[in-house]
Amino acid sequence: MKTKPYIQDDNVLAYAVGTTLDRFIKSKQADFPFATGELSQLLRDIALAAKIVSREISRAGLVNVAGAYGHTNVQGEEQQKLDVIANIRFTRALTKGGEVCAIVSEEEDEVIDLQNSRGKYVVAIDPLDGSSNIDVNVSIGTIFSIYRRVTPIGYPIQEEDVLQQGKQQVAAGYVLYGSSTMLVYTTGFGVYGFTYERSLGEFFLSHPDIKAPVDGHIYTINEGLQPYLEDDVLEYVAHCKQKGASARYIGSLVADFHRNMLKGGIYLYPGTKKAPLGKIRLMYEANALAFIAEQAGAKATNGKNRILDIVPTSLHQRTPLFIGSEKMIEELGSLMKQIK
Ligand SMILES: O=P(O)(O)OC[C@H]1O[C@](O)(COP(=O)(O)O)[C@@H](O)[C@@H]1O
Ligand SMILES: [Mg+2]
Numbered sequence: 418m419k420t421k422p423y424i425q426d427d428n429v430l431a432y433a434v435g436t437t438l439d440r441f442i443k444s445k446q447a448d449f450p451f452a453t454g455e456l457s458q459l460l461r462d463i464a465l466a467a468k469i470v471s472r473e474i475s476r477a478g479l480v481n482v483a484g485a486y487g488h489t490n491v492q493g494e495e496q497q498k499l500d501v502i503a504n505i506r507f508t509r510a511l512t513k514g515g516e517v518c519a520i521v522s523e524e525e526d527e528v529i530d531l532q533n534s535r536g537k538y539v540v541a542i543d544p545l546d547g548s549s550n551i552d553v554n555v556s557i558g559t560i561f562s563i564y565r566r567v568t569p570i571g572y573p574i575q576e577e578d579v580l581q582q583g584k585q586q587v588a589a590g591y592v593l594y595g596s597s598t599m600l601v602y603t604t605g606f607g608v609y610g611f612t613y614e615r616s617l618g619e620f621f622l623s624h625p626d627i628k629a630p631v632d633g634h635i636y637t638i639n640e641g642l643q644p645y646l647e648d649d650v651l652e653y654v655a656h657c658k659q660k661g662a663s664a665r666y667i668g669s670l671v672a673d674f675h676r677n678m679l680k681g682g683i684y685l686y687p688g689t690k691k692a693p694l695g696k697i698r699l700m701y702e703a704n705a706l707a708f709i710a711e712q713a714g715a716k717a718t719n720g721k722n723r724i725l726d727i728v729p730t731s732l733h734q735r736t737p738l739f740i741g742s743e744k745m746i747e748e749l750g751s752l753m754k755q756i757k
């Protein structure tokens with residue numbers, strides 16, 4: 418009987434839509450002969466916590482996890498119960514995974530030193546992004562940055578291990594809890610998006626090698642800031658309106674960023690007369706999204722410098738953030754120079 422052998426081309430399969438996250442991580446690790454698998458394991462730990470948090474969020478209205486927790490965090494913001502739950506879930510997964518020596522979290526005043534003598538990674542995380550949208554069933558997210566520690570493994574954690582520039586990130590990503598749950602990340606070799614298939618409990622590659630459109634027709638800014646905006650930003654927003662661009666604002670950084678990355682657009686959270694450094698945090702919001710943006714061919718600045726070049730001085734420092742399609746960021750940049 419005529420037969421033929423089944424030839425499975427792992428390389429093709431590895432990047433084919435529908436590849437599981439685990440298979441993808443394995444195939445990517447094979448690209449690096451000296452890879453030890455620790456970063457791969459860390460990414461898996463984050464994916465596991467994302468699945469658990471996604472479940473908590475999807476049933477938030479049913480069980481008593483909606484509403485305020487009754488504490489304020491170091492930023493003076495009222496913590497939502499899901500902020501705390503997400504913080505616990507990610508911290509636990511990162512601790513149990515064993516690859517991490519320290520965690521910087523939006524919900525923790527100080528660095529969490531995991532006293533892990535073999536952990537070589539530092540993670541900065543916004544466990545739940547878009548807290549104001551939690552109770553109203555609007556998309557929210559998680560944002561994470563991964564760095565390699567600077568001091569030798571096993572040493573007490575030093576400031577230099579934690580306060581690293583964004584360009585030192587070895588990986589960064591976000592989870593979007595929206596109509597579907599997605600995990601999007603980069604290790605510096607392109608940006609890949611995975612969609613969570615809840616019934617199978619698996620993330621599947623759905624957005625290989627994401628590239629942001631060079632230009633866009635969406636601008637994203639909280640118009641409520643208008644009375645406090647500086648002239649250059651006011652001028653740029655007017656310019657967008659003149660160009661017929663559409664205003665879109667969800668109020669969850671991850672969701673606004675994700676939309677603009679796929680469709681083309683610019684997100685602006687500038688410094689204002691009231692808050693000269695704006696609202697967005699450098700260590701666990703701006704740096705991660707800036708790394709992803711640049712890997713997708715987009716740009717991220719604070720109006721003067723590339724976000725990834727900013728030298729951090731404190732864990733919870735804020736930065737003006739302008740992030741999005743290359744041409745739109747350049748247009749903003751040249752307008753800012755003209756006006757200054
Ligand atoms: O309510 P505002 O001032 O528009 O701010 C919205 C921004 O604040 C944030 O909610 C801040 O993040 P957290 O929810 O993690 O604190 C961003 O997600 C969002 O883009
Ligand atoms: Mg946030």
Ligand SMILES: [Mg+2]
Binds near residue numbers: 523543544545547548
């Ligand atoms: Mg948050």
